[in-house]
Amino acid sequence: MKINRNFLNLKDSYLFATVGRKTAAYKAAHPGREVIRLSIGDVTRPLAPVVIEAMHRAVDEMSRTETFKGYGPDQYCYGYERLIDSVKGSYARKGVALDSDEVFISDGAKSDLGNILDLFSVDNTVLVPDPVYPVYVDTNVMAGRRILFSDANEGNGFLPMPDRLVGADIIYLCSPNNPTGAAYSRDQLREWVRYARERDAIILYDAAYEYFISDPSLARSIYEIEGAKECAIEFCSYSKTAGFTGVRCGYTIVPKALVREGTSLNRLWARRQSTKFNGVSYITQMGAAAVFSEEGVREIGENIAYYRENARAISECLDRLGIWYTGGKNSPYIWLKCPFGMTSWQFFDYLLEEANVVGTPGSGFGRNGEGYFRLTAFGTAEKTREALSRIEKLIGGAQ
Numbered sequence: 001m002k003i004n005r006n007f008l009n010l011k012d013s014y015l016f017a018t019v020g021r022k023t024a025a026y027k028a029a030h031p032g033r034e035v036i037r038l039s040i041g042d043v044t045r046p047l048a049p050v051v052i053e054a055m056h057r058a059v060d061e062m063s064r065t066e067t068f069k070g071y072g073p074d075q076y077c078y079g080y081e082r083l084i085d086s087v088k089g090s091y092a093r094k095g096v097a098l099d100s101d102e103v104f105i106s107d108g109a110k111s112d113l114g115n116i117l118d119l120f121s122v123d124n125t126v127l128v129p130d131p132v133y134p135v136y137v138d139t140n141v142m143a144g145r146r147i148l149f150s151d152a153n154e155g156n157g158f159l160p161m162p163d164r165l166v167g168a169d170i171i172y173l174c175s176p177n178n179p180t181g182a183a184y185s186r187d188q189l190r191e192w193v194r195y196a197r198e199r200d201a202i203i204l205y206d207a208a209y210e211y212f213i214s215d216p217s218l219a220r221s222i223y224e225i226e227g228a229k230e231c232a233i234e235f236c237s238y239s240k241t242a243g244f245t246g247v248r249c250g251y252t253i254v255p256k257a258l259v260r261e262g263t264s265l266n267r268l269w270a271r272r273q274s275t276k277f278n279g280v281s282y283i284t285q286m287g288a289a290a291v292f293s294e295e296g297v298r299e300i301g302e303n304i305a306y307y308r309e310n311a312r313a314i315s316e317c318l319d320r321l322g323i324w325y326t327g328g329k330n331s332p333y334i335w336l337k338c339p340f341g342m343t344s345w346q347f348f349d350y351l352l353e354e355a356n357v358v359g360t361p362g363s364g365f366g367r368n369g370e371g372y373f374r375l376t377a378f379g380t381a382e383k384t385r386e387a388l389s390r391i392e393k394l395i396g397g398a399q
């Protein structure tokens with residue numbers, strides 16, 4: 001018996017463990033102080049009432065023989081038509097027409113981002129932005145693929161563009177980006193689509209934060225770009241859009257026009273899913289189906305507006321302090337340059353010890369994250385305001 005030795009090449013995930021350990025140690029040593037976390041990537045607002053009502057109705061259906069549901073429908077890899085139709089409706093509002101069998105309901109974007117790699121040979125070279133959500137790197141390390149990085153930095157606004165000298169077969173794009181909050185414009189995405197098509201490469205487009213986009217010049221789906229259906233798979237999630245981090249539901253779009261080596265990737269993915277996945281619970285799917293209803297859009301909009309307001313407050317605080325940052329406008333993440341020339345971890349310790357505020361060191365997201373720091377807008381408004389007043393007093397006083 002041999003294990004998959006690629007797992008031994010994974011770097012330990014120090015980032016959140018170390019943030020947690022340092023925070024706990026500080027709290028234990030200073031029990032009287034209130035530590036505020038602006039580090040969380042999880043949401044804090046509860047589910048929208050329309051979602052809760054839909055889930056209650058689905059639970060009641062499960063209690064009666066006539067309306068009880070077992071496995072979901074095979075036809076769409078266990079996705080219910082009501083949910084698939086609502087996803088199609090949300091794409092139609094972005095000007096993108098989809099067929100029902102191009103929409104795959106998932107238990108969230110993370111699983112599908114990892115599972116999609118079943119479709120591709122390990123001989124492919126992967127291009128991953130640096131810094132970014134660590135799942136793209138780790139899932140490819142597990143498979144033993146060669147990974148190249150596209151540098152995101154202040155010079156390119158943390159939005160790397162294609163480099164014609166780099167030969168990549170699988171290209172990850174995350175927009176709006178975690179951790180930098182930077183988001184691609186349609187023109188920029190047009191270049192990526194052109195590049196992918198020239199190379200016969202495939203773009204894996206992570207749109208988990210698309211609902212935070214308010215600027216109309218930014219794309220909310222890669223399929224807004226002509227030709228993207230022939231070169232891109234898109235991953236979406238109800239987690240940040242509608243507070244489903246604990247409920248678990250997302251959707252992945254694999255267009256039928258996506259063909260490589262004469263084989264439809266849509267067919268391959270359907271085959272993969274029907275073999276290794278048995279669907280998302282009916283109750284969850286009915287809750288998700290309420291998200292893009294008229295009332296749902298209004299209600300989740302209130303939660304998004306709440307987080308946006310936190311992001312605006314963080315951005316304004318950094319503006320007043322003259323600290324460089326990106327994100328915060330079309331994203332729940334604010335990515336700032338550590339003041340006083342500090343490294344990411346130095347700034348983490350400084351904020352924790354002097355202001356009792358916790359953020360996330362940028363170096364944990366990739367080499368180019370060193371010297372940067374991530375704050376999130378997912379906290380409560382009161383705690384966010386309190387944390388900002390402490391940061392402003394500390395840094396403003398030291399400048």
Ligand code: PLP
Nearest residue numbers: 108109110133178208237239250
């Ligand atoms: N993609 C990005 C960029 C994320 O930041 C996250 C979660 O933080 C995910 C995907 C995972 O989303 P889900 O909860 O749907 O698995």
